[in-house]
Amino acid sequence: MNPVRTRTALVTGANRGIGLETCRQLDRAGLNVVLAARDLARGTAAAKALGGSRIRAEELDVTSARSVESCAQRLAAAGTEVDILVNNAGIYPTAGFFSLDEETLRNAFDVHLMGAFHLCRAFVPAMARRGFGRVVNVSSGGGALTDNVPSPAAYGISKAALNALTLVVAAAVPDTVKVNAVCPGWVRTDMGGRAAPTSVEDGADTVAWLARLPDDGPTGGFFRDRRRIGW
Numbered sequence: 362m363n364p365v366r367t368r369t370a371l372v373t374g375a376n377r378g379i380g381l382e383t384c385r386q387l388d389r390a391g392l393n394v395v396l397a398a399r400d401l402a403r404g405t406a407a408a409k410a411l412g413g414s415r416i417r418a419e420e421l422d423v424t425s426a427r428s429v430e431s432c433a434q435r436l437a438a439a440g441t442e443v444d445i446l447v448n449n450a451g452i453y454p455t456a457g458f459f460s461l462d463e464e465t466l467r468n469a470f471d472v473h474l475m476g477a478f479h480l481c482r483a484f485v486p487a488m489a490r491r492g493f494g495r496v497v498n499v500s501s502g503g504g505a506l507t508d509n510v511p512s513p514a515a516y517g518i519s520k521a522a523l524n525a526l527t528l529v530v531a532a533a534v535p536d537t538v539k540v541n542a543v544c545p546g547w548v549r550t551d552m553g554g555r556a557a558p559t560s561v562e563d564g565a566d567t568v569a570w571l572a573r574l575p576d577d578g579p580t581g582g583f584f585r586d587r588r589r590i591g592w
């Protein structure tokens with residue numbers, strides 16, 4: 362019998378906040394972790410602070426196809442196969458629709474939609490070939506159409522697009538690759554602010570849970586607090 366090798370998770374935007382805490386939880390669960398950050402020095406410092414021997418930092422700006430491709434090439438050269446992809450990197454532009462400029466909207470799409478697009482294209486085909494994969498798109502209830510997209514315009518619209526991408530990728534892969542979206546809740550991070558009611562540990566819990574779904578786990582769903590929510 363072939364022993365199952367230790368799975369490897371790659372988390373984007375992982376030098377702080379929910380991404381960093383997701384790395385910590387996945388490391389504690391015994392996985393290899395690639396802590397990806399657009400600034401390598403900040404990523405390396407964050408990985409060092411976590412201290413796990415299975416955590417390594419990689420430079421990765423999700424808005425750049427070239428940066429994603431370079432990261433994928435470095436991992437392939439090191440023999441690292443990414444089994445779990447957490448598309449976590451995010452920004453929070455606050456403008457309302459009529460004060461929103463084109464660049465702000467494009468930026469939000471570049472990070473939330475195109476980022477997940479580049480990363481899924483780089484890593485999901487190999488997951489499908491190997492017969493195992495987990496993709497977790499860190500979205501927001503602020504982009505939920507069933508709740509009238511309540512977040513500020515660029516944020517809400519781009520997270521709604523990320524939700525659509527989640528369904529499209531889930532439908533494009535075999536059931537051995539689970540592709541889900543998550544709303545972490547309103548979480549105390551730089552983005553969420555100090556008044557947020559949810560700790561970063563609880564905010565990352567459903568992210569890490571989806572990253573470690575069993576073979577009979579759900580795919581093509583949107584979750585908060587480990588429960589399905591409406592798109």
Ligand SMILES: NC(=O)c1ccc[n+]([C@@H]2O[C@H](COP(=O)([O-])OP(=O)(O)OC[C@H]3O[C@@H](n4cnc5c(N)ncnc54)[C@H](OP(=O)(O)O)[C@@H]3O)[C@@H](O)[C@H]2O)c1
Binds near residue numbers: 400
């Ligand atoms: N906090 C909340 O209440 C809340 C609620 C709902 C959903 N979310 C979602 O949860 C995710 C994490 O949020 P958070 O609260 O942890 O935010 P955060 O503390 O502001 O951290 C955001 C992370 O994303 C990274 N990032 C931004 N643009 C990037 C890019 N182009 N390439 C790579 N990394 C990039 C940042 O890197 P730098 O340090 O280099 O800037 C940082 O590491 C986001 O997708 C967010 O939309 C958060």
